[in-house]
Amino acid sequence: MLLEINNLFFSHSPENNLFRNFNLKVEEGKTIALAGESGCGKSTLLNLIYGLLDSDKGEIIFQGKPILGPKKNLVPGEDDMKLVAQNYDLMPYSTVAENVGKFISNINLEAKKEKVQELLTVVGLEEYASILPKYLSGGQQQRVSIARALSVMPKLLLLDEPFSNLDFSRKIELRERLFRYVKEKNISLLISTHEIQEVIPWLDQIIVLQEGRLIQNNNAEETYNTPYNAYVAKLFGEVNIFSEDEKSIFDLSKNFWYPHEIKISTTGKEAKVVESRFAGSHFWNKISVEDKNLIMYTPEKIEGSIHIEFEKKKEK
Numbered sequence: 001m002l003l004e005i006n007n008l009f010f011s012h013s014p015e016n017n018l019f020r021n022f023n024l025k026v027e028e029g030k031t032i033a034l035a036g037e038s039g040c041g042k043s044t045l046l047n048l049i050y051g052l053l054d055s056d057k058g059e060i061i062f063q064g065k066p067i068l069g070p071k072k073n074l075v076p077g078e079d080d081m082k083l084v085a086q087n088y089d090l091m092p093y094s095t096v097a098e099n100v101g102k103f104i105s106n107i108n109l110e111a112k113k114e115k116v117q118e119l120l121t122v123v124g125l126e127e128y129a130s131i132l133p134k135y136l137s138g139g140q141q142q143r144v145s146i147a148r149a150l151s152v153m154p155k156l157l158l159l160d161e162p163f164s165n166l167d168f169s170r171k172i173e174l175r176e177r178l179f180r181y182v183k184e185k186n187i188s189l190l191i192s193t194h195e196i197q198e199v200i201p202w203l204d205q206i207i208v209l210q211e212g213r214l215i216q217n218n219n220a221e222e223t224y225n226t227p228y229n230a231y232v233a234k235l236f237g238e239v240n241i242f243s244e245d246e247k248s249i250f251d252l253s254k255n256f257w258y259p260h261e262i263k264i265s266t267t268g269k270e271a272k273v274v275e276s277r278f279a280g281s282h283f284w285n286k287i288s289v290e291d292k293n294l295i296m297y298t299p300e301k302i303e304g305s306i307h308i309e310f311e312k313k314k315e316k
């Protein structure tokens with residue numbers, strides 16, 4: 001096992017016990033999302049794993065060796081682990097290329113140059129090699145920091161919200177190149193995000209945190225289809241949530257229905273269209289059924305009175 005967290009306890013302050021008996025295992029070469037709403041403990045967990053914080057109890061074992069916090073280890077960080085936090089920590093008077101090459105040996109300068117070039121391509125900054133970081137946007141600095149972390153070929157890369165500062169098209173480009181690169185090099189990636197939708201296609205596993213508790217740890221498909229609770233379902237975007245009573249009124253077998261799982265049918269329950277709005281790839285509709293408002297997506301604009309059914313194949 002690459003990383004093992006056993007019975008971890010941690011609190012920032014005595015009145016706020018964030019992690020209470022937290023356990024997690026990370027295998028080699030896996031791409032894992034650390035998901036959960038703001039404040040659930042994602043950054044704190046990454047900092048604990050990297051050795052920037054002292055745990056109150058329990059152990060974090062990386063490649064068979066315990067990670068010691070700052071009290072016992074003055075220089076945090078392991079050779080085979082890198083963290084890219086939300087402050088990018090670049091050398092201000094060195095160029096982008098020098099920053100990326102900071103940890104690469106100077107023994108073979110030609111090989112170093114090639115490696116830096118390869119990493120700049122991964123993060124889409126080939127043209128910025130000779131620029132100083134201060135002339136870069138926050139998102140670009142973030143990418144330099146990711147390239148520098150990749151340069152040491154870590155066994156485990158921890159990324160804290162790596163796409164938070166990027167516009168949509170940059171995000172799509174970086175995402176694909178980064179995820180392919182880490183898989184190819186067998187680097188385990190633990191990436192914190194509150195926009196799980198954006199990374200689903202690349203994930204082996206999703207770990208969901210809720211107020212410091214690990215509440216679900218499955219692959220993306222299982223997490224999406226059988227979310228542990230409404231909090232998990234909501235991480236995937238809009239979802240219709242039914243109480244136990246409503247579940248029986250609607251004769252449903254599960255509590256969470258995504259908008260695309262509700263379909264127009266010739267029979268089924270009658271519904272009134274409250275509003276229908278163009279949303280790009282579909283129309284976003286609010287409908288009212290049995291005094292409950294539901295969101296459903298349709299290919300065309302809808303109005304008036306309709307009949308709906310709940311997609312059968314997703315029922316479990």
Ligand SMILES: Nc1ncnc2c1ncn2[C@@H]1O[C@H](COP(=O)(O)OP(=O)(O)OP(=O)(O)O)[C@@H](O)[C@H]1O
Pocket residue numbers: 012013018036037038039040041042043044045194
């Ligand atoms: N230095 C600190 N001192 C005291 N409390 C802190 C500190 N850092 C974080 N916290 C608290 O610990 C909890 C977890 O914070 P953390 O930053 O780990 O969450 P997060 O899931 O990464 O959030 P975000 O997605 O907003 O970055 C929050 O309640 C936060 O207010």
